[in-house]
Amino acid sequence: MRIATWNVNSIKQRIDNLVAWLKERQPDIVCLQETKTTDDTFPREPLESLGYNLAIHGQKTFNGVAILSKLPFDEVTPGLPGEDGDDHARFIEAVISTRRGAMRIASIYLPNGNPVQSDKYPYKIRWMERLAHYASERLKLEEDLILAGDYNVIPAPEDVYDPKGWSEDALFRPQTREKFRALTHLGLTEAVRASSDEAGLYTFWDYQAGAWPKNNGLRIDHILLSPRAADSLQATGIDKHVRGWEKPSDHVPVYVDLAIEPA
């Protein structure tokens, strides 16, 4: 089973690139972020034509997450529990049946948090605490659990082209990394780092300041696996070449291959 995540930065602007990449990489399940449109205007047809079922949690203008799956959904639940007033579409969870039981997968668009002095940063930290609480509850089920998305977290210095320059940024400051470690320390395995120690495995390059030609990248898109899912990890990949396509997203797809068969 191949499972991917990609922040597409507008599903409408990226639909042609998404279709081209789906044909090339052939993932079974894809978590999307920043779809930036409401559910009634989501471009379903080109994706359903490729055989994907859709679970969508959209919003006008901002945010928006979705899950594409070649396997049918048993359950779909939008929204991260824990804060009643939070109306950002940043989380959707689905359950899919596999030969070894239920597989639970969430598409995650964790808040950016900049500027740090604004109320956006405490919102990010609260969101991370809510995610950790959710994860601790789900981990008790001992299922194949996959939390994939744009975490807006640079886990370590080797994941950013200029660690010093980014030290105070909401994506990299110590409190952010501490909260990310608290999440993984619950027992989640971050797939790319489980497979490689290499520096510069970036998943994002800003549109500005020539970041892509200069390879000024960040590693902020992650796939976290429960112990049961991590035991099935066969390979990981980052489709860096997609950043060089016409009309690119500023993020590229990340994927894992798991030794899990459909039901």
Add this chain to the structure above:
DNA sequence: ATGGCCAATATGATTGGA
């Protein structure tokens, strides 16, 4: 971090992104 952007919005200047 940055020289340089991109997307959405009753489409002109603003907001958000990372």
